[in-house]
Amino acid sequence: xxxxxxxxxxxxxDVWRASSLKDMKNLISQDYEARExxxxxxxxxxxxxxxxxxxxxxxxxKENNAQWNINVISILPIRESETIAxxxxxxxxxxxxxxTANLFFQTFQKNSLNDWKLVRSYIEAGxxxxxxxxxxxxxxxx
Numbered sequence: 191x192x193x194x195x196x197x198x199x200x201x202x203x204d205v206w207r208a209s210s211l212k213d214m215k216n217l218i219s220q221d222y223e224a225r226e227x228x229x230x231x232x233x234x235x236x237x238x239x240x241x242x243x244x245x246x247x248x249x250x251x252k253e254n255n256a257q258w259n260i261n262v263i264s265i266l267p268i269r270e271s272e273t274i275a276x277x278x279x280x281x282x283x284x285x286x287x288x289x290t291a292n293l294f295f296q297t298f299q300k301n302s303l304n305d306w307k308l309v310r311s312y313i314e315a316g317x318x319x320x321x322x323x324x325x326x327x328x329x330x331x332x
Contacts, residue, residue, distance in 0.1 A: 195273050195298065198306035199262070206279075207258045209248035215241055217308055219299070224311040240311075256281040271300040272309075280319055291319045
């Protein structure tokens with residue numbers, strides 16, 4: 191894994207856990223594209239809608255004095271300057287984890303200034319939290 195990506199991912203996760211909208215905006219590409227699936231409904235969106243979503247989530251976290259529980263499930267370098275991070279995220283409110291989590295397949299790309307940016311996401315929202323803790327790696331189907 192590219193060492194600069196590892197450093198970037200730590201920063202990205204710290205920004206997320208701190209619910210810092212100002213800092214998160216700087217980590218997302220203006221050309222960002224995403225697809226989110228919630229209860230079977232598919233929504234495609236871009237940068238502006240993403241910022242609105244982060245703002246809503248961060249405000250909820252702050253208003254409820256919640257902590258983010260984010261797990262890095264896998265890191266997959268896919269090209270010289272692109273890496274996918276598979277993450278699960280939920281909130282802990284008053285010491286109790288929510289029953290649901292979101293599963294993120296996030297593609298990050300290094301730009302011409304050698305800065306990493308979030309460029310694409312595929313998100314499965316509202317899945318049972320237990321599902322994100324039961325990941326099978328290198329599972330082979332016969």
